[in-house]
Amino acid sequence: MAKYEIQAYTENCTGCLRCQLGCSNLYTKAFNPPVAYIRVNVSGANCSITFTEDCTECGVCADHCFYGALQKELKESMT
Numbered sequence: 001m002a003k004y005e006i007q008a009y010t011e012n013c014t015g016c017l018r019c020q021l022g023c024s025n026l027y028t029k030a031f032n033p034p035v036a037y038i039r040v041n042v043s044g045a046n047c048s049i050t051f052t053e054d055c056t057e058c059g060v061c062a063d064h065c066f067y068g069a070l071q072k073e074l075k076e077s078m079t
């Protein structure tokens with residue numbers, strides 16, 4: 001599986017949580033944002049995006065972000 005460097009641009013984040021839904025669905029088969037390996041916290045005008053140590057760098061969360069808050073760049077390909 002390819003690995004990606006994920007860059008977060010918090011100024012573009014809407015707090016939609018599509019990234020967390022995509023990640024949790026992929027790894028737990030449930031749409032459950034709190035268990036995702038990406039954590040988005042929006043508080044007023046402030047936003048933080050972090051990744052847990054379980055993140056596999058698969059890039060799926062970036063694929064689900066429609067707002068340019070997550071950009072992925074290929075790091076290494078295992079294929």
Ligand code: SF4
Pocket residue numbers: 006022023036037038051054055056057058059060061062
């Ligand atoms: S890169 Fe993959 S494992 Fe890491 S937070 Fe995004 S979807 Fe989850």
Ligand code: SF4
Pocket residue numbers: 012013014015016017018019020040049064065066067068069070
């Ligand atoms: S990073 Fe993208 S997908 Fe995730 S909450 Fe922000 S805007 Fe939505």
